[in-house]
Amino acid sequence: MNNSLFLNKTYSRNELKGLLEAILFVKGKSVPTEMLENIFEAKKTEIESLINELNEEYNNRKSGLCIIPVAGGYQLVSNPGYKDELAELFGKRNEAVLPKSCLETLAIIAYKQPISKEEIDKIRGVSSTRSLNSLLALKLINIVGSTEDVVKSPLYSTTERFLEFFRITSLEDLPSIESVEFNKLLESESFYAEEESKEEENNNQVEDSIPFE
Structure with a gap:
């Protein structure tokens, strides 16, 4: 792939997770698993592993974010644990x-x-x-x-x-x-x-x- 992200740079594990997080944030909706596989040149199980690690990190620090499977892909969303506070502050979506x-x-x-x-x-x-x-x-x-x-x-x-x-x-x-x-x-x-x-x-x-x- 001539446009591969990995031609001129080697990413650490944390950088891969950061990149995945950034992609989900910018898209703002469900990103198909197949698209993520192509971007990261990785198998589905490897994508799932990165997402599981991110969710574990979110959970450990009581983050306001989490990644959920939606429509054959993954989406970065607000933590449902804070839904009552968000509804009180901003009303229902x-x-x-x-x-x-x-x-x-x-x-x-x-x-x-x-x-x-x-x-x-x-x-x-x-x-x-x-x-x-x-x-x-x-x-x-x-x-x-x-x-x-x-x-x-x-x-x-x-x-x-x-x-x-x-x-x-x-x-x-x-x-x-x-x-x-x-x-x-x-x-x-x-x-x-x-x-x-x-x-x-x-x-x-x-x-x-x-x-x-």
Whole structure:
């Protein structure tokens, strides 16, 4: 590799950890493991070893930072141990606020994907047009195909942004829909704003159709 970082310099173990930390900080979001492997010209196990050492150092000095696996990569985030203090100082993160109707729609898509709007509406009992438009705009879902019906309908699935939003590595990490963890997720005030009334949803059932892409 002509652009290799390692052509003209030998890095110590601490420098490698510092470089990894700097990369995660500058990116500000999940960095794919494969990208880190290419940058460091290292195997996945070696990247994991560096991250484990960094997290151990963070933990030993009660750092405000930690590195977590997200969406097939790693992200530098604030230590959840300080979440109450941060919420008191700065309030809840705006990006983590979703109307409950959107969260319900998103949960259905996450567990049933790929799924059509008609199927989502049947499960929820109300129109999901507004929620789907919002989730598409936030890039938490995308259109991955269409039904095989005579009148084709878009099929929706979650995106990598969805994994980053909920800070999970893959869909396999989603809690069982019957589990206590899932119910806590739906009830968590940090993930949705005040619930939209079903009356409001029903009043907006006749809306422009979602464009098929």
